[in-house]
Amino acid sequence: MQGAIGPLATVIDLLAVVMVLVALGVVSVGAIQQMIRLYQIQSVVLAVITGLIAIELGTQHLTATSIALVAFAFAIPGMLAYVIKPLLAQATVPREIPPLLRLAHPFLRLFSRHFKEEADRSIREALPMWLEHGLSPRRQRSSAVISLLLTAVAYVLAFNLLSDNDHLALSLAVSMALLMLGMFTMINREDLISQIMGLLVMDHGLFLAAVRVITLPSLISIFVVSLFLYILITLVILVILLPELHERSATIEVGDQRELRG
Numbered sequence: 001m002q003g004a005i006g007p008l009a010t011v012i013d014l015l016a017v018v019m020v021l022v023a024l025g026v027v028s029v030g031a032i033q034q035m036i037r038l039y040q041i042q043s044v045v046l047a048v049i050t051g052l053i054a055i056e057l058g059t060q061h062l063t064a065t066s067i068a069l070v071a072f073a074f075a076i077p078g079m080l081a082y083v084i085k086p087l088l089a090q091a092t093v094p095r096e097i098p099p100l101l102r103l104a105h106p107f108l109r110l111f112s113r114h115f116k117e118e119a120d121r122s123i124r125e126a127l128p129m130w131l132e133h134g135l136s137p138r139r140q141r142s143s144a145v146i147s148l149l150l151t152a153v154a155y156v157l158a159f160n161l162l163s164d165n166d167h168l169a170l171s172l173a174v175s176m177a178l179l180m181l182g183m184f185t186m187i188n189r190e191d192l193i194s195q196i197m198g199l200l201v202m203d204h205g206l207f208l209a210a211v212r213v214i215t216l217p218s219l220i221s222i223f224v225v226s227l228f229l230y231i232l233i234t235l236v237i238l239v240i241l242l243p244e245l246h247e248r249s250a251t252i253e254v255g256d257q258r259e260l261r262g
Helices: 007-028 032-059 062-093 099-108 115-132 137-161 166-188 194-215 217-249
Strands: none
Touching: 007 032, 007 137, 007 166, 007 194, 032 062, 032 115, 032 194, 062 099, 062 115, 062 194, 062 217, 099 115, 099 217, 137 166, 166 194, 194 217
């Protein structure tokens, strides 16, 4: 998906760099609530990028299928930005409600006062536990240094691999940086909620690669469909598996999941 170098491509590149800066924040901030807020910002930026890419494709007279796929991809990160906080709250402090209702509360809270109250209640109940699982100032500093090094490695690798195309190299560098930072978050954090945050940041890296780096329409179709299924799996983890796991272990610590209670 290489477009002519112009203002639109420049804006897309700048927004991609913003995604890396936000990911650096996700890795190095102490509180889980701050991680979630930064992830929401990153999701909105990714949604804007995919929308701009759809416009860019339209101006290049590419296939309607390619444009439709990218436009479809626009809705996915925007949706996750809206629902991720109440979903994580429900996974942190699960209640005895059916999985379909757990999924409905975050999505329908804009249209229903009842669902909004339930989602807000879950967030209020989860906040104390989120505050207990932050990084210390020392670990925040070390995480920031390591994340900067990982980002530098991603940029060096990408620009060496695609030295003849700076715009494509930048998109690849951002995708690789998000993958590395997400993986480091999963290694560095010891609670299930932060583990999910790292997984979702990695997902953003794959998503950007699908809509910006891959140039063959047939592969774009496969990637976008695969990522949609991947997000469905993520929702299943958030709505069903994590609440069940927390209910049996009574904790969100990864190390405590070896011994289930009850």
